[in-house]
Amino acid sequence: HSQKFWSLSRYTKCFLFFNFFVGIALLGFFHTTSKNLSAQLLVTPTPCHAKTNVMFLKTHKTASSTVLNILFRFTEKYNLTIALPADQRFHLGYPKRFMTSFVEEFQTKGQNYNIMCNHLRFNPSEVHKVMPGNTFYFSILRNPIFLLESSYVYYKNVAPAFSSSKDVNEYLASPLKYYREEDYTKNIYAKNNMWFDFGYDNNAEGNENYTQEVLKEIEQNFHLILIADYFDESMILLKHTLCWDLDDVIYFKLNSRSNDTVQTLTPESKERIKTWCSLDWNLYLHFNRSFWRRIEETIGLEELEKEVNHLRMRQKELMETCLLGQEAVVKTHIKDKTLLPFQSGDANILGYNIRPDLNNETLKNCQKMIVPELQYMSYLYSLQHPHKKRKPLDLPLPWSSSLEKTRVPSQN
Numbered sequence: 001h002s003q004k005f006w007s008l009s010r011y012t013k014c015f016l017f018f019n020f021f022v023g024i025a026l027l028g029f030f031h032t033t034s035k036n037l038s039a040q041l042l043v044t045p046t047p048c049h050a051k052t053n054v055m056f057l058k059t060h061k062t063a064s065s066t067v068l069n070i071l072f073r074f075t076e077k078y079n080l081t082i083a084l085p086a087d088q089r090f091h092l093g094y095p096k097r098f099m100t101s102f103v104e105e106f107q108t109k110g111q112n113y114n115i116m117c118n119h120l121r122f123n124p125s126e127v128h129k130v131m132p133g134n135t136f137y138f139s140i141l142r143n144p145i146f147l148l149e150s151s152y153v154y155y156k157n158v159a160p161a162f163s164s165s166k167d168v169n170e171y172l173a174s175p176l177k178y179y180r181e182e183d184y185t186k187n188i189y190a191k192n193n194m195w196f197d198f199g200y201d202n203n204a205e206g207n208e209n210y211t212q213e214v215l216k217e218i219e220q221n222f223h224l225i226l227i228a229d230y231f232d233e234s235m236i237l238l239k240h241t242l243c244w245d246l247d248d249v250i251y252f253k254l255n256s257r258s259n260d261t262v263q264t265l266t267p268e269s270k271e272r273i274k275t276w277c278s279l280d281w282n283l284y285l286h287f288n289r290s291f292w293r294r295i296e297e298t299i300g301l302e303e304l305e306k307e308v309n310h311l312r313m314r315q316k317e318l319m320e321t322c323l324l325g326q327e328a329v330v331k332t333h334i335k336d337k338t339l340l341p342f343q344s345g346d347a348n349i350l351g352y353n354i355r356p357d358l359n360n361e362t363l364k365n366c367q368k369m370i371v372p373e374l375q376y377m378s379y380l381y382s383l384q385h386p387h388k389k390r391k392p393l394d395l396p397l398p399w400s401s402s403l404e405k406t407r408v409p410s411q412n
C-alpha cells in the first residue's frame, strides 16, 4: 500500500494530505463541541420544586423578624397553612420547651401545617409532631458580640442581670455580680441565648465533648443555619436551597434600632463576650465555617456576589416604590400607627412610612414588607382561625380594618 501511495502524482498526494488534515480538524471540532454539550448537560441544574414545608427556629436578636416577615409573605403568596401561637399568645410558649399544645388547632389539624416560624424553644420530638416528615428546618445565628449588645438594650427591663447594671460594659466587666442563675427564665437573654433557643442549657459548663455533641445534634436537626452578619448572602443561599424565586427573599430590614440607642462596646468587653458566652461563641464559629463551606460547594463565591447584587438592586427598586424617604425612621416619625413596631427596653425600634400615592395593589404589597411581627401574626391568625377570638392587639391592621378591632399588649 505504501508503494502505491508514493507512486501517486504530487497533486493527488497534496489533495489526500489536505483531506486528511481537514478530517482531523473536523474530528477535533466535533469532539470538543460534544464535550461542551455534555458538560453543559451536566451543569444545567435539573428543574427543582419550591419547598413549601418549612420550619424556622426564630432565635432572638438575630435578624429573625426580617426572616419571619419573608416567611409570612411566602405563606400568603402560596396559600399555605401556618402553625400559629394558640389563643391569646404571641409566642409558641417561649421560654418553655415547645409543646404541640402551644399551636392553635393542633388537635384538629394534626401534621398539616406548611410553615412554623414564631419564637419557640426548640424541642425536636414535639416539633416533629406538628410538621410533616419532609419539612425543611433552618435557623439563623449572629455574632454573639453584636447580639449581646443588642439584647442588653432591648431586654434592659426584662433580664435582671441587665436592669441591675449601668450599661453593657459595666455588665461585662463583672457579669457574675449581676447574673444570678436563680433568675433563670428572665436571664436567658444575658448569657448564651442562642444555645438556649436551640433547646440546650445556657448555663452548662462548655467542655469540648459536650459542645461537640450539641453541635452534631444541631447539624442533624437542621438542614441549614444562616448567619445574620451576612444576611444578603444568607438569603441567596436560602433561595437556592429552597428553590425559591429572588422576589421571595427580598426584604426591608425590620426591628433595627436608632444609632443613639446602640451602646459602644470597649475592646475588652468584646473579648469578654467570647468567654462569658463561650457556648454561643463556639456555636457561631462552627456554623459560620459551615455556612461558607456550603456556599463554596453549591453556588460558588462568584455567582453569590452576582446574586447578592441582584438582590440589592431589587431591594432598592422596591424601597423607591414603597417608602417615603426610602429609609427607616424613629418611632415618633412613623405616621401610620398601625405600622409601629413593638418597643422594648432602651431601644428605639425603627419603622417605615409608606408613600401616599400608591395604587391599592402596590400599597398592600408594600405594607406587607414592613408590617411588624405582632400585627402580621395577628392578621394571619384571624385569617386562618376566623372563629377564634382575635389576638389582644390594640392596633387595627392597615389592609383589613374589618378583621382587626382588639387591644394592645402592654408596652414597656
Ligand SMILES: Nc1ncnc2c1ncn2[C@@H]1O[C@H](COP(=O)(O)OS(=O)(=O)O)[C@@H](OP(=O)(O)O)[C@H]1O
Binding pocket: 059, 060, 061, 062, 063, 064, 065, 066, 146, 150, 151, 228, 229, 231, 252, 253, 254, 255, 256, 257
Ligand atoms: N437584614 C438584616 N441584616 C442585618 N441585621 C438585621 C437585619 N434585619 C434585622 N437586623 C437586626 O437584627 C436585630 C433584630 O433581631 P430580631 O428581629 O431577631 O429581634 S427579636 O428577637 O425578634 O426581637 C436588630 O439588631 P440591632 O439593631 O443591633 O438591635 C436588627 O437591626
